[in-house]
Amino acid sequence: MSKEKKTEINILSGFLGSGKTTLLQRLLKNEETRKRKVGVIMNEIGQVSIDSAAIPENTPLKELLNGCVCCTLSDKLEVQMYDLLENHNLDVVYIETTGVAHPLEVLDACLSPLLADKINIGTIISVIDASGWSNRHSFKRPLQKLITEQAKHADVIVLNKVDLISDEKQEEVMNELHALNQTGKIVTAEFTNIDVNSMTVRKTSKDTAREKVHATEHLHIKTYVHTFENPVNKNRFEEFLRNMPENVYRIKGYIRFEGDPATFLFQYAYGVPYHTNAGIKMKELLVFIGDELDHEVLRKLLLQLEHDLPPNVTG
Numbered sequence: 186m187s188k189e190k191k192t193e194i195n196i197l198s199g200f201l202g203s204g205k206t207t208l209l210q211r212l213l214k215n216e217e218t219r220k221r222k223v224g225v226i227m228n229e230i231g232q233v234s235i236d237s238a239a240i241p242e243n244t245p246l247k248e249l250l251n252g253c254v255c256c257t258l259s260d261k262l263e264v265q266m267y268d269l270l271e272n273h274n275l276d277v278v279y280i281e282t283t284g285v286a287h288p289l290e291v292l293d294a295c296l297s298p299l300l301a302d303k304i305n306i307g308t309i310i311s312v313i314d315a316s317g318w319s320n321r322h323s324f325k326r327p328l329q330k331l332i333t334e335q336a337k338h339a340d341v342i343v344l345n346k347v348d349l350i351s352d353e354k355q356e357e358v359m360n361e362l363h364a365l366n367q368t369g370k371i372v373t374a375e376f377t378n379i380d381v382n383s384m385t386v387r388k389t390s391k392d393t394a395r396e397k398v399h400a401t402e403h404l405h406i407k408t409y410v411h412t413f414e415n416p417v418n419k420n421r422f423e424e425f426l427r428n429m430p431e432n433v434y435r436i437k438g439y440i441r442f443e444g445d446p447a448t449f450l451f452q453y454a455y456g457v458p459y460h461t462n463a464g465i466k467m468k469e470l471l472v473f474i475g476d477e478l479d480h481e482v483l484r485k486l487l488l489q490l491e492h493d494l495p496p497n498v499t500g
């Protein structure tokens with residue numbers, strides 16, 4: 186890497202399932218058009234990454250699993266970023282944070298002495314799930330605080346999933362966000378369909394007072410990974426989803442249904458499930474992210490789906 190060259194670092198923040206990966210895919214397409222050489226760092230609090238399949242194969246990618254770059258993995262972020270910068274001569278790096286990361290803590294982790302003279306901080310982008318934001322008062326206090334902090338410290342707020350709220354609600358949410366973050370740019374989106382060129386707007390450093398909130402400390406966020414040995418019964422799976430407790434915030438992974446050879450990418454955020462044909466065969470597993478997850482109950486329920494037994498979690 187030449188001495189003068191500085192790599193632009195952009196941070197993608199936003200709560201679990203808000204649309205970060207969807208936005209990242211758009212940003213990467215745009216970078217390809219701009220012919221900039223791009224690298225990606227993906228951080229997941231679980232042990233496996235589902236989202237990395239969304240990244241084009243020729244894009245240098247570092248995955249940081251099983252922790253959060255803004256605390257337990259900050260050293261690893263430094264090492265991986267150093268490796269990316271040294272070995273790939275990149276123009277730009279996107280860091281997709283876990284949904285429970287505080288954006289400014291991630292910024293801190295990037296600005297290590299080892300890296301500081303090799304990078305320029307670009308934009309902190311926070312993706313906000315419009316329906317989740319509207320319902321945030323029903324969340325636990327630390328979670329409300331975290332989502333608020335993610336909005337407060339963004340250079341750009343993408344208010345995503347506006348298809349799930351009314352126009353009146355959208356106006357109300359926009360007013361709340363403007364009041365919270367007066368210097369940031371706020372754009373509304375469906376499936377993050379924004380003009381990505383308008384996002385490179387990094388201000389000069391705004392040293393706003395921040396409160397340390399991190400959901401893994403205060404919310405008891407846990408993850409559970411279930412690997413399937415067989416296809417699952419679709420009707421029972423749908424019933425399982427209808428009965429999903431509120432403490433499950435996010436599910437993602439790959440699944441197969443009985444009588445269907447296709448592998449599906451499955452997504453679930455804020456109670457809204459979605460599946461689409463993955464087009465390739467993937468290891469069939471689901472990652473659950475939630476507050477105080479009961480692994481044993483989930484495991485038994487999922488095993489029953491596979492073997493088509495009546496749900497009975499007491500045994």
Ligand SMILES: Nc1nc2c(ncn2[C@@H]2O[C@H](COP(=O)(O)OP(=O)(O)OP(=O)(O)O)[C@@H](O)[C@H]2O)c(=O)[nH]1
Binds near residue numbers: 201283349374
């Ligand atoms: N209805 C609706 N769904 C959306 C929208 N944007 C994204 N989704 C869906 O929401 C789900 C989560 O999107 P992702 O982009 O994976 O969210 P994420 O923030 O990367 O998720 P994590 O990495 O788990 O935190 C996917 O099923 C998306 O297709 C939107 O504007 N409207």
